[in-house]
Amino acid sequence: MDLLLTRYKNIDYVMDMDLEEGIEIINTAYKKKAEEMLWQRWLVDYSNMDKEHFIPFTDYKNKVFKDVNITENNNKVSKESIEETAKKAIEEAERIKKADQKGGST
Numbered sequence: 001m002d003l004l005l006t007r008y009k010n011i012d013y014v015m016d017m018d019l020e021e022g023i024e025i026i027n028t029a030y031k032k033k034a035e036e037m038l039w040q041r042w043l044v045d046y047s048n049m050d051k052e053h054f055i056p057f058t059d060y061k062n063k064v065f066k067d068v069n070i071t072e073n074n075n076k077v078s079k080e081s082i083e084e085t086a087k088k089a090i091e092e093a094e095r096i097k098k099a100d101q102k103g104g105s106t
Helices: 002-008 011-015 019-046 057-064 079-102
Strands: none
Touching: 002 019, 019 079, 057 079
16 A cells, blocks of 8 residues: 555545556556666666676566566466565575676576
C-alpha cells in the first residue's frame, strides 16, 4: 500500500479501477521500485568500475533480471514469488559485483 501511495498519492485512483487494471498498476509499481533499487545499487558499483570493467546499466539490469519470468499476462503473483524474485535479483547483483571486483567475467 505504501508503494502505491508514494507513486500515486491517492489510493482511490487505483482502488476505483477494475481488477485487471489495478493488478497491472500494482505490478508496474513493483517493477519500477525494483528498477529504482537496482539503479541505486548500480551507482554504488559504478564508483568501483574502471574503463576495462564498465557495465552499462541496461546490461547490468538485464543480467540481474534475466531469470525473472514475471510476464504481463501472469496475474497470479504471490508474495512468496515476489520475495523469491527479489532474492534472486540480489544474489545475481552480488555475483556480478564480486566478478567485477576480481576483474573476472560474469
